[in-house]
Amino acid sequence: MLADADHVMPDELKFEGDKRFFTAALDRADLIVHGRHSGEDQPNSPKRRRLILTRRIAALATDPENPNATLWNPAAASFAEAADFAGVSHGTIAIIGGPVVFDMFMDRYDTFWLSLAPRVRLPGGEGCFPGVPERTPQQILATHGLKAGEGRTLDAAHEVSVTAWRRASS
Template sequence: MSALRIEGYVIVSADGMLANAKHVMPDSLRFKGDQEFFNAALDRTGLIVHGRHSFEGQPNSPKRKRLILTSKTAALAADPSNPNAVLWNPAGATFDEACDCAGVRSGTVAIIGGPEVFAMFLDRYDTFWLSQAPHVRLPGGQPCLPGVPERSPQAILAAHGLKPGEPQILDASHDVSVTPWRRAG
């Protein structure tokens, strides 16, 4: 399904965490500039992929098509609580089958978490947008990718053939930036 462009989006603390020890994204990791960047990016995507605990919670969220990873269904099923969502069990259906079920065959697919969902696409990302909040620490938090904090998110992305581009400042007062990690070649 080469007509799909796969992009990941995450903001992490200085220690590579995307949530606190209770698996909740704390307010200390929310920044207006990053939220605006994220929301604008999702408005341009054709499909959002996430786990059952990840959700962007924005005004346009209910309008967006999405795949929600779950083990509660054998393969694919309509989400009874959201007409724009498909429940997807990767053990029972391929990503291409899930995209077909959601009616998406081209355009950008945004992967928004959690860690295992991000990891599923490490070898498929065209771009992984890594936002960083260098003054926030979340000891004992939930890492953005399996293998963090033993390895940095950057080291993991590089190990999967992604190369960093030019960072963009999203919130100068808190030094929050986003770096596009793109597939080499």
């Protein structure tokens, strides 16, 4: 689960080690993609170039609240068109969710970093991907051709870890 039943990430899912890992990855990204209810609320957030998925616009528009953000309706414009509109033609793209956004890119990821906090339970919460909890996130990633690679501990006291799931090279 990535959020509680109210679609909010509760404090019990927030760990300093995970936050540092996440922040460093976003600082390295050339473009961040997320839904309009997602975001990271960090000091560097307004400086980061991003695509925000929304159905509230016709196709593409600059976010009136953030000149570094492009509003993107994927039903009316391709990802390539949206990235071009945002001024990004190459580089690292960070997809930070939620579940619908993750699912849109499932067959395109080079790497998906899956964080786990096994001691946290969110009954009735929002799964990280469509199909969770009927299937595990690991099963869904494997179904899309990704394989678990190296893992690292982010918070030993709470058993929080992150594992790189990578697409096999052809």
